[in-house]
Amino acid sequence: MKTVQVLPWLLGLVWTGQAVAAPAIALSDVRHAPLVAVARAGDGLVAVGDHGVVALSADGQQWRQALSVPVDGLLTAVSFVDQRQGWAVGHGGVLLHSVDGGQNWTLQQRLEGKPVLLSVLFTDAHHGMVVGAYGYAARTTDGGVSWQPMSIGEEGDDFHLNQVFQAADASLFIVGEAGHAYRSSDQGASWQVLDTGVSGSLWAGTGLRDGRVLLAGMSGRVLLGDSHGRHWRVLDSGSREAISAVTQLNDGRVALVGNSGLMAISDSQVTHFTSAQREDRLNLAALAAHSGHLLLFGTAGVIDGVAPDAKAAVTARQAAENAPR
Template sequence: MRAIRRYLQLALGAWLALQSSAWASDYVDVLDLPAKPSALAVHSPLLDVARAGDRLVTVGQRGHILYSDDDGQHWQQAQVPVSVDLNAVHFASPSLGWAAGNDGVILHSADGGLTWRKQLDGRQIGALVHDHYSTLAAAEPENEEWAALAAEGERLIEQGADKPFLDLWFADARNGFAVGVFNLILATRDGGQTWLPLQDRSDNPMGLHLTALGYTGDALYLVGEQGLLRRWDAAGQRFVALDSPYAGTYFGVIGKPGEVLVYGLRGHVFRSRDGGQNWRELDSGLQVSITAAARDRAGRYQLFTQAGHRLQAEEGSALRLIPQQSQSPVAGATLSAADDLILVGSRGVRSLSGE
């Protein structure tokens, strides 16, 4: 009986080894696996949405990117070379766009979001950081910061590809930033062909997560966890620290020249009209995290929560809760060419009247 049991164990072990080998030979990294076409993609979790001229483009899980040329009535799936979750999308012009997501992925489109190619992934980022700061450390051996950041690059190499980007923003066809977890921040000056680490230029010694970038027309802001609040100083080429009115996580930035709003955990919204030097809280009346915002053509701020609440702020006024017949979680928001609100979240894409 013992011999039979041993034989069965050996046979089972051999079968599992064969299956494991077969599975290994069939495995394709999601960084190399194109996103699969799906009729349900428009109803799957989507995480951000942007305008590319009059076209709408949204990104989400499993590498899904969809576009609409009729104000969100119908959506088509774009060709995407990866299957990783995509967290952010931004267009610098109607044709030139970028998307970023998990595993350090940055994608680029030159045709308004119809097709995409990979510019960077997490398998390259560790060496990028290590080599950049090792060069600085060799030139300035007395500077301990360079050695520490070079060591951080070694850690990123050992860690592998798992380096999520959470947001990105481009000023034009050449200049942009991508930010993510643990103070991951890269800049490009050539449209994403090459990337420069900026870990030393974010005033973030604790390595806090960087969650969002926001341009108000006259300033670029960076926010993150534990009240991290920064503004880009073009002269000094760094993100300088601002005194934060809140110690919790911010999820977004929106504004216009002369005004900026930051929003985040537990319904917190703050407004500044002096470049982030002083802040006033706008009472949302909610304890739910605010996760998306858009500004309509009337100049009103439209903010949305992870539970789907809609808040509206008129010029210079407090936030007002807008009743809705139904609501669902919102992760991203923008306006259509017809001035309707296009919202994306865990249940896909939907639209609301801008009124």
């Protein structure tokens, strides 16, 4: 039996090659469940994690568990196209679909070969894609009913593909193992290999509103590139910890989180970062700005972004002031 352990933000959770076909466990307080990814669904938030747990919030403060999730495995990523329709993926090729804002989920299918899925992105109700371990990549044009393989990189490449995201000009980017990154300008029909100039794994990325693209990953590495991914420069994140997630705030600054309680926020022009480390040193897997709060997600579940030490508190408070309300 093969064991796969791919990303730092999987928080030590290991897949043994089998996905459990059982309902998600019911929790007394879903806020404290390990959560590894979050997406905006209309004005609300939907977070996913281990044991098929899906957590929902309308205000970022009060959280409730989804009513029905048909699997008990690790869910690694989630994507919503509006306040009602979304998809979640996980280990064992699991693809879940919700049409009621994440309250209830159905197993749309298990993708062929039961791959370890690490990221999902739907750009509308019909067009979506998933990427995962060992170079797995597929796309759909019918809302997830059928999937076609995508050719990423050179023939024979089996680098883990860690995240797929959309830039401001609607182009698509994938970041992966060993510094690999790719760009598509035709909704995933073809992909261009990008030269990032680095060899360490990239775990996360985001498209900035001014058209630039930011990538992040191993050893605190942050890369800032133009909209086509032709030119990259390294930014100082202020840390050597692995970065697991990034997001842009309302005022243009970028917030990021990572291993060992890392959180950092850039200046408004995204030229440098001010970093801090939570005293609890818990691994952080995702973040979201909502209702004046910067929310963090990780091994301890949902965490308010205001950390106990003064430096992190100031950084998080400034970010919260610019969070969507």
